[in-house]
Amino acid sequence: MAQAPKHRQAIIEAAVRLFRQQGYAASGLNQIVEASGAPKGSMYHYFPEGKSAIAAEAVQWAARRVEGTLEDLAGQTGSAADLLRRYASLMAGWMAESGFRDGCPIATTLLENAPQVAPIREAGRSAFDAWARVFEARLTAQGLPPERARRLSLTAIAALEGALLMSRVQASGQPLVEVAEEIAIAFDAAITGRRPGPRQGPIE
Amino acid sequence: MAQAPKHRQAIIEAAVRLFRQQGYAASGLNQIVEASGAPKGSMYHYFPEGKSAIAAEAVQWAARRVEGTLEDLAGQTGSAADLLRRYASLMAGWMAESGFRDGCPIATTLLENAPQVAPIREAGRSAFDAWARVFEARLTAQGLPPERARRLSLTAIAALEGALLMSRVQASGQPLVEVAEEIAIAFDAAITGRRPGPRQGPIE
Numbered sequence: 001m002a003q004a005p006k007h008r009q010a011i012i013e014a015a016v017r018l019f020r021q022q023g024y025a026a027s028g029l030n031q032i033v034e035a036s037g038a039p040k041g042s043m044y045h046y047f048p049e050g051k052s053a054i055a056a057e058a059v060q061w062a063a064r065r066v067e068g069t070l071e072d073l074a075g076q077t078g079s080a081a082d083l084l085r086r087y088a089s090l091m092a093g094w095m096a097e098s099g100f101r102d103g104c105p106i107a108t109t110l111l112e113n114a115p116q117v118a119p120i121r122e123a124g125r126s127a128f129d130a131w132a133r134v135f136e137a138r139l140t141a142q143g144l145p146p147e148r149a150r151r152l153s154l155t156a157i158a159a160l161e162g163a164l165l166m167s168r169v170q171a172s173g174q175p176l177v178e179v180a181e182e183i184a185i186a187f188d189a190a191i192t193g194r195r196p197g198p199r200q201g202p203i204e
Numbered sequence: 205m206a207q208a209p210k211h212r213q214a215i216i217e218a219a220v221r222l223f224r225q226q227g228y229a230a231s232g233l234n235q236i237v238e239a240s241g242a243p244k245g246s247m248y249h250y251f252p253e254g255k256s257a258i259a260a261e262a263v264q265w266a267a268r269r270v271e272g273t274l275e276d277l278a279g280q281t282g283s284a285a286d287l288l289r290r291y292a293s294l295m296a297g298w299m300a301e302s303g304f305r306d307g308c309p310i311a312t313t314l315l316e317n318a319p320q321v322a323p324i325r326e327a328g329r330s331a332f333d334a335w336a337r338v339f340e341a342r343l344t345a346q347g348l349p350p351e352r353a354r355r356l357s358l359t360a361i362a363a364l365e366g367a368l369l370m371s372r373v374q375a376s377g378q379p380l381v382e383v384a385e386e387i388a389i390a391f392d393a394a395i396t397g398r399r400p401g402p403r404q405g406p407i408e
Contacts, residue, residue, distance in 0.1 A: 023227065169328040
C-alpha cells in the first residue's frame with residue numbers, strides 16, 4: 001500500500017522534469033515512466049486518462065513548488081522589489097546550473113496545450129494567480145491600492161515568464177536579472193509616488 | 205523554376221502556423237507539407253536537414269513579420285508607451301479572433317528547442333533583439349540614455365511574451381492590455397523622471 005502514492009508522485013515529478021526540459025509532446029509515456037522508476041503498469045493504474053491528466057497534475061505540483069519558494073523568499077525580504085530581485089537571482093542561478101535547459105516548469109506545457117486542454121489551462125491559470133498573489137500581498141502591505149497591486153503583480157509574473165524564455169534562448173541569466181530590476185523600480189515608483197499614471201515624480 | 209521558391213516559402217509559413225498553434229514536436233513533417241500545399245517530395249529537396257532547419261527559418265520569418273508590424277506601428281505612434289499599448293491591443297484582438305490558439309509565433313518552438321538546437325536558439329535571440337531595438341530607438345529618441353532604453357525595451361519584450369502566454373491560458377486579452385499599460389507607465393516614468401532607479405550601471 002505504501003508503494004502506491006510513492007509511484008504516483010514519482011511519475012508526476014518525472015513528468016515535470018521532462019516537460020520542463022524538452023516539452024510535453026516530445027516526452028512519451030514510456031520515457032516518463034522509465035524516468036520515474038515506477039513499474040510500467042502503474043502508469044495506467046494511476047493515470048487511466050493518459051498523458052494530459054499527468055500534465056495537469058504536473059503543472060499543479062510544479063506551481064505549488066514555485067509558490068512555496070516565493071513564500072519562503074517573501075518571509076526573508078523586506079519589500080516586493082527585493083522579493084522579485086531575490087527570486088530572479090535564484091532562478092538565474094538554477095538555470096545556469098542546468099546549462100539553461102531548465103526554466104519555467106510549466107510554460108512549455110501550457111503553450112503546447114492551452115487553450116485546447118481545459119484541465120491543463122485551468123492548472124496554469126491557478127498557478128499564475130497564486131504566484132501573483134504573493135507579490136500582491138506584499139505590495140498592498142506596502143501601501144498600494146489593491147487594483148494597482150494586482151496589475152503590477154500580473155506584470156511581474158509576465159515579465160519573469162518572458163525573461164525565463166529569453167534566458168534560455170540567450171543561455172544567460174542576464175535577462176532575468178535586468179528585467180527583475182526594471183520591474184522592481186516600477187514597484188518602488190508606484191509605492192513612492194502612490195499616483196498610478198505617467199506623470200509621477202518631479203518634472204524637470 | 206518559379207514553383208521552387210513558392211513551395212519553399214509555403215512550407216515555412218505552414219510551419220509557423222502549426223508550431224504557433226500546437227508546438228514543434230506535435231507538428232509532423234507530413235502535416236507541415238500537407239498544410240503547405242507543396243508536393244511531398246519538395247520538403248526533402250528544400251530542407252534536407254529536416255525539421256529543425258525548417259524551424260530555424262520559421263522563427264526567422266515570423267520574427268521579421270513581428271518586427272515589420274512593430275515598425276509600422278512605431279511610424280503611427282508618438283511614444284514608446286503608445287507603441288506598446290497599440291501593439292498589445294492588436295495582439296489581444298488577433299488572439300481573440302483565433303480563439304486564443306495563436307499567440308507568439310516563436311515562443312513554443314524556442315522553449316521546446318533552446319538551448320539544444322543552436323540555429324533555432326540563434327534565430328530566437330536575433331528575434332528578441334530586433335523587436336527590442338524598435339522600442340529602444342523610440343525611447344532614446346524620447347531622451348532616455350541608451351543603457352536604460354535597452355533594459356526597459358528588454359523588459360517590454362519579456363513582459364509581452366509572458367502576457368501572451370497568460371492570455372492564452374486565460375483565454376482573454378486582458379493580461380496583454382494590463383501588462384502593456386504597466387510597462388507604458390514605467391516607460392513614461394523613466395522619461396519624465398530621468399531617474400534610472402536605485403541600481404544603475406552594470407548589474408552583478
